[in-house]
Amino acid sequence: MEPVFKLSGREKTSLVLRYLRGCWGLFVTGLLCNCVASLLGAVTPQIIRITVDSILGSEPPALPAFAQRLLGWEALKADPMRALMLTAAAVLAVAVLRGLFSYGQRIQLTKGTQHYLKSIRDDLYRHIQYLPFAWHKQNPTGDIIQRCTSDVDVIRNFVCMQLTEVIRTVFLIILYMTIMFTMHLRLATIALLFIPIVTVSSFAFYGMISKRFQAADEAEGALTTCAQENLTGVRVVRAFGRERHEEEKFGEKNEYFSALWIKLGKLLSVYWASGTLLTCLQVMVIVVAGAVEAVNGTLTLGDFLVFVSYNSALAWPVRALGRVLADMSKAGVSMDRVGYILQAEEERDDAEAVPAVTGDIVFDHVTFAYEGLDVLKDVSFTVREGETFAILGGTGSGKSTLVHLLDRLYDLPQDGGSISIGGVDIRGMQRGTLRRNVGLVLQEPFLFSRTVGENICATRPEATKTEMRRAASIACVDEAINTFSDG
Numbered sequence: 333m334e335p336v337f338k339l340s341g342r343e344k345t346s347l348v349l350r351y352l353r354g355c356w357g358l359f360v361t362g363l364l365c366n367c368v369a370s371l372l373g374a375v376t377p378q379i380i381r382i383t384v385d386s387i388l389g390s391e392p393p394a395l396p397a398f399a400q401r402l403l404g405w406e407a408l409k410a411d412p413m414r415a416l417m418l419t420a421a422a423v424l425a426v427a428v429l430r431g432l433f434s435y436g437q438r439i440q441l442t443k444g445t446q447h448y449l450k451s452i453r454d455d456l457y458r459h460i461q462y463l464p465f466a467w468h469k470q471n472p473t474g475d476i477i478q479r480c481t482s483d484v485d486v487i488r489n490f491v492c493m494q495l496t497e498v499i500r501t502v503f504l505i506i507l508y509m510t511i512m513f514t515m516h517l518r519l520a521t522i523a524l525l526f527i528p529i530v531t532v533s534s535f536a537f538y539g540m541i542s543k544r545f546q547a548a549d550e551a552e553g554a555l556t557t558c559a560q561e562n563l564t565g566v567r568v569v570r571a572f573g574r575e576r577h578e579e580e581k582f583g584e585k586n587e588y589f590s591a592l593w594i595k596l597g598k599l600l601s602v603y604w605a606s607g608t609l610l611t612c613l614q615v616m617v618i619v620v621a622g623a624v625e626a627v628n629g630t631l632t633l634g635d636f637l638v639f640v641s642y643n644s645a646l647a648w649p650v651r652a653l654g655r656v657l658a659d660m661s662k663a664g665v666s667m668d669r670v671g672y673i674l675q676a677e678e679e680r681d682d683a684e685a686v687p688a689v690t691g692d693i694v695f696d697h698v699t700f701a702y703e704g705l706d707v708l709k710d711v712s713f714t715v716r717e718g719e720t721f722a723i724l725g726g727t728g729s730g731k732s733t734l735v736h737l738l739d740r741l742y743d744l745p746q747d748g749g750s751i752s753i754g755g756v757d758i759r760g761m762q763r764g765t766l767r768r769n770v771g772l773v774l775q776e777p778f779l780f781s782r783t784v785g786e787n788i789c790a791t792r793p794e795a796t797k798t799e800m801r802r803a804a805s806i807a808c809v810d811e812a813i814n815t816f817s818d819g
């Protein structure tokens with residue numbers, strides 16, 4: 333099992349910000365469009381307020397003097413039908429404008445999101461190409477794939493949707509609260525009180541749920557690994573009639589995975605249900621308190637309508653804030669999981685590394701262990717240039733290890749003796765040139781899902797057709813290839 337890796341808060345921030353380079357402009361314009369749309373959203377209830385209070389009712393209009401002059405309020409007041417048409421047109425115009433800005437917001441955020449996602453994926457993929465062989469041996473492929481797909485997706489969701497939603501909600505709360513406070517202090521205070529209650533309850537939940545998400549994520553990794561190993565080893569499975577066993581093994585993991593998500597689902601349901609209850613309570617309190625104020629004459633009917641509609645408009649985003657906070661725990665876990673890959677050190681040649689040379693290969697008192705498991709102990713031999721050299725030994729005696737060391741797939745520790753070619757220690761050679769000079773036929777055959785030709789030339793794409801054919805004939809596969817319909 334891979335060690336549990338955790339990023340510090342600062343490392344998480346830097347992970348989030350690193351990939352925003354080149355696309356933050358899209359997010360900023362998207363958010364600006366969003367703010368304008370929210371602002372326009374606050375206008376409609378005000379139009380209704382004026383309609384109810386000053387056109388249908390007899391209150392002085394809640395409009396500055398210049399706006400009243402501009403509208404020709406006196407004449408308008410004398411012709412209520414025309415005034416109503418005008419307010420209807422205003423509501424429509426605001427709705428259209430709001431739609432336009434919402435559209436702009438969506439487009440910009442979508443572009444930003446894709447840009448962000450692409451940067452993370454590219455960087456991860458590039459990084460993984462350069463991670464040492466030992467790292468790949470230690471980490472199951474299915475788990476790595478899961479970290480690169482679902483976990484990246486959780487981070488994308490966090491940065492591109494949840495974070496923007498938090499900014500948007502905070503702006504909305506400030507905007508609506510400011511207007512409400514200028515309208516009616518007591519009622520606004522009641523409305524404001526609900527916000528921390530909802531937020532704090534989300535926070536409590538956030539602490540509770542974090543571990544369960546991690547367990548669910550790990551179970552998903554185990555499931556993917558299981559499926560991937562089964563598919564890779566399909567020949568073994570069929571040859572030894574292990575289908576039943578494989579099915580059971582997968583079934584067990586699958587059941588565990590489902591059980592975890594059901595548990596998580598139950599918790600989430602409680603959260604959502606209590607959230608709905610709180611929201612209803614909030615609307616109810618405002619309606620009752622507002623009605624009392626209206627009866628007492630401290631609140632006009634129009635003001636009351638504004639309060640109810642602002643309050644309803646806030647209820648959903650404030651509740652969503654709770655969800656975002658709950659989901660943030662998931663993002664933290666995913667950041668740890670992706671960070672685990674990103675922090676792994678890439679294979680890098682020392683600055684003074686020299687290109688590989690040819691000559692005698694000398695293993696001099698080589699001692700090597702895989703994480704405490706001794707494999708080679710004080711092995712010495714010399715392979716003269718041009719000589720053919722064979723090594724025989726029992727299974728697991730370390731033959732492949734010798735070649736892996738020669739190829740620097742594993743590096744010999746400083747106190748583990750030395751391997752040299754032409755008198756130069758291979759630890760001082762560039763890995764790239766060394767590996768180009770060491771031909772390695774792997775024990776486990778593997779073909780890329782490409783043409784036979786591309787597989788033969790995998791290590792030398794620039795090889796000519798003749799060279800490729802020659803290689804095929806040496807490996808005695810040319811006849812078989814010729815029987816394929818497309819060669």
Ligand SMILES: Nc1ncnc2c1ncn2[C@@H]1O[C@H](COP(=O)(O)OP(=O)(O)OP(=O)(O)O)[C@@H](O)[C@H]1O
Nearest residue numbers: 469702705707725726727728729730731732733734
């Ligand atoms: N990446 C690894 N991590 C830990 N132990 C390993 C690793 N690779 C090999 N070993 C262990 O090191 C020992 C030597 O393995 P190696 O593959 O070199 O043997 P071999 O002589 O090539 O065997 P075979 O004849 O089966 O090919 C074995 O006990 C093996 O289990």
Ligand SMILES: [Mg+2]
Nearest residue numbers: 731732733775
């Ligand atoms: Mg071997």
